[in-house]
Amino acid sequence: MSETQETTLEMPSEEMRRFGHDVVESIVRHFETLRDRPVVSWSNRDELEALLREPPPEDGMELGELLGEFEEKVVPHMSHVDHPRMFGFIPGAGTFVGAMGDALASGHNIYAGTWIESSAAHQVELVVVDWFRQWLGMPESAGGTLVSGGSVANLTGLVLAREVRLGDMREDGVIYTSELAHSSVDRGARILGFRPDQVRKIPTDEACRMDVDALWEALLEDAEARRWPFCVVANAGDTSTGSVDPLSDVADFCAAQGLWLHVDAAYGGFAVLDPRGRELLRGIERADSVALDPHKWLYTPFEAGCVLVRDFRRLYEVFHILPDYLVDVAGGPQNVNMCDHGIALSRSSRALKIWLAIKHFGLGRYRAVISRTMGLARYAQELLEATPGIEVVSPAVLSVVTFRYVPSWESDEEEIEQVNHEIRQRVWESGAAMITSSRVRGRYVLRLCVVNHNTRRADVEEVVRLIGELGPAVRER
Numbered sequence: 001m002s003e004t005q006e007t008t009l010e011m012p013s014e015e016m017r018r019f020g021h022d023v024v025e026s027i028v029r030h031f032e033t034l035r036d037r038p039v040v041s042w043s044n045r046d047e048l049e050a051l052l053r054e055p056p057p058e059d060g061m062e063l064g065e066l067l068g069e070f071e072e073k074v075v076p077h078m079s080h081v082d083h084p085r086m087f088g089f090i091p092g093a094g095t096f097v098g099a100m101g102d103a104l105a106s107g108h109n110i111y112a113g114t115w116i117e118s119s120a121a122h123q124v125e126l127v128v129v130d131w132f133r134q135w136l137g138m139p140e141s142a143g144g145t146l147v148s149g150g151s152v153a154n155l156t157g158l159v160l161a162r163e164v165r166l167g168d169m170r171e172d173g174v175i176y177t178s179e180l181a182h183s184s185v186d187r188g189a190r191i192l193g194f195r196p197d198q199v200r201k202i203p204t205d206e207a208c209r210m211d212v213d214a215l216w217e218a219l220l221e222d223a224e225a226r227r228w229p230f231c232v233v234a235n236a237g238d239t240s241t242g243s244v245d246p247l248s249d250v251a252d253f254c255a256a257q258g259l260w261l262h263v264d265a266a267y268g269g270f271a272v273l274d275p276r277g278r279e280l281l282r283g284i285e286r287a288d289s290v291a292l293d294p295h296k297w298l299y300t301p302f303e304a305g306c307v308l309v310r311d312f313r314r315l316y317e318v319f320h321i322l323p324d325y326l327v328d329v330a331g332g333p334q335n336v337n338m339c340d341h342g343i344a345l346s347r348s349s350r351a352l353k354i355w356l357a358i359k360h361f362g363l364g365r366y367r368a369v370i371s372r373t374m375g376l377a378r379y380a381q382e383l384l385e386a387t388p389g390i391e392v393v394s395p396a397v398l399s400v401v402t403f404r405y406v407p408s409w410e411s412d413e414e415e416i417e418q419v420n421h422e423i424r425q426r427v428w429e430s431g432a433a434m435i436t437s438s439r440v441r442g443r444y445v446l447r448l449c450v451v452n453h454n455t456r457r458a459d460v461e462e463v464v465r466l467i468g469e470l471g472p473a474v475r476e477r
């Protein structure tokens with residue numbers, strides 16, 4: 001090619017239309033056929049190396065062929081976390097509307113870092129985050145920003161806590177959190193330079209909620225040792241059991257002691273849209289910061305997290321830095337620059353997909369779906385309780401129930417763990433459903449979490465029936 005010939009990556013409109021149409025077709029097929037696909041599906045590294053390892057081609061490929069490769073080589077080797085019988089971890093099930101929101105955001109190449117580069121996308125983000133604020137019942141001073149997920153939301157909350165309550169980094173600063181806190185709290189503390197012993201794990205009570213008496217005891221110990229507690233991270237739906245810490249009591253404690261209260265509501269936060277959930281989460285409105293994950297119980301395609309802060313200005317105070325090369329886009333109270341309110345400068349519009357989906361389906365439908373999934377988790381608990389050999393370890397408070405099969409034959413803790421591990425494995429191998437495991441007070445448990453908007457009663461019945469059959473059967477392996 002001659003040097004004077006201009007090379008671009010432009011495409012003819014017709015080709016864009018055709019490819020766009022084919023991509024949408026592929027996505028629609030995904031939704032149409034999801035229920036009939038295996039829930040768990042992966043291949044080992046060697047197979048995938050053989051299938052996908054290659055140098056980038058010097059000359060490009062035809063788009064139809066490429067989409068075919070995606071369908072053949074990528075799709076079959078992925079589990080479906082949006083499958084209606086995906087009950088493992090915290091399932092994420094985006095909607096088609098949300099996916100199209102992502103397509104619009106990236107198709108329009110929205111740069112949601114500065115106001116002048118995407119003022120309306122910024123406004124959409126302010127609106128969406130303000131909806132969340134209202135749902136949680138936080139004051140009007142509160143506001144926030146969308147981030148990649150709960151981990152970054154927790155990290156952001158910890159940054160604020162440290163900056164506001166600790167000032168400079170201190171060797172003696174202490175964070176309190178529940179023994180059931182998500183690992184992202186430890187990771188956030190580690191990123192910030194805290195040692196593991198600066199994150200004190202408070203034991204939980206019978207209901208897996210942070211024991212506030214134990215919190216007081218820890219505080220007294222630390223005061224005596226002249227350490228500097230500055231933050232409590234409370235759970236609004238812990239990942240293992242879905243338990244909610246006594247948020248009002250923890251808020252009283254923090255208010256009395258001048259500690260920052262961060263609530264990790266990444267999983268459970270949107271349960272406030274259900275009357276029972278609202279009651280369980282009472283006190284969340286008093287938090288200094290809250291982590292939410294729309295890509296969990298608000299059915300937003302990955303990625304979408306949110307950090308809400310009681311005093312929105314704190315984010316600006318802590319994160320704002322104005323280098324010479326950004327003076328031209330400097331924001332202010334009227335023209336908020338989202339890049340001044342968090343870690344990332346370049347960011348996509350995550351708000352668009354949330355905004356589109358909520359406006360399309362209407363909040364009423366979200367309320368109904370969230371309530372229904374909570375009801376389905378209670379239904380799963382009832383069915384498990386009625387299944388011979390199954391012991392429910394923690395009830396479905398939000399939408400997680402933990403349980404284990406206790407064999408009728410003589411068995412010790414180690415054998416119970418092996419048997420339940422085997423049940424989990426066989427559920428995966430069946431392709432029919434996915435459940436995962438965890439530990440509650442040191443004991444191995446299986447857990448079932450209902451979040452997916454498409455999960456039906458029959459799906460819950462099927463997975464419990466399968467577990468019930470596998471229990472006595474695993475001995476014969």
Ligand SMILES: Cc1ncc(COP(=O)(O)O)c(C=O)c1O
Nearest residue numbers: 090149150151182184239266267
């Ligand atoms: C309670 C809780 N907090 C934080 C996280 C981390 O969120 P993300 O995976 O979106 O980073 C999770 C993820 O499951 C969670 O359940």
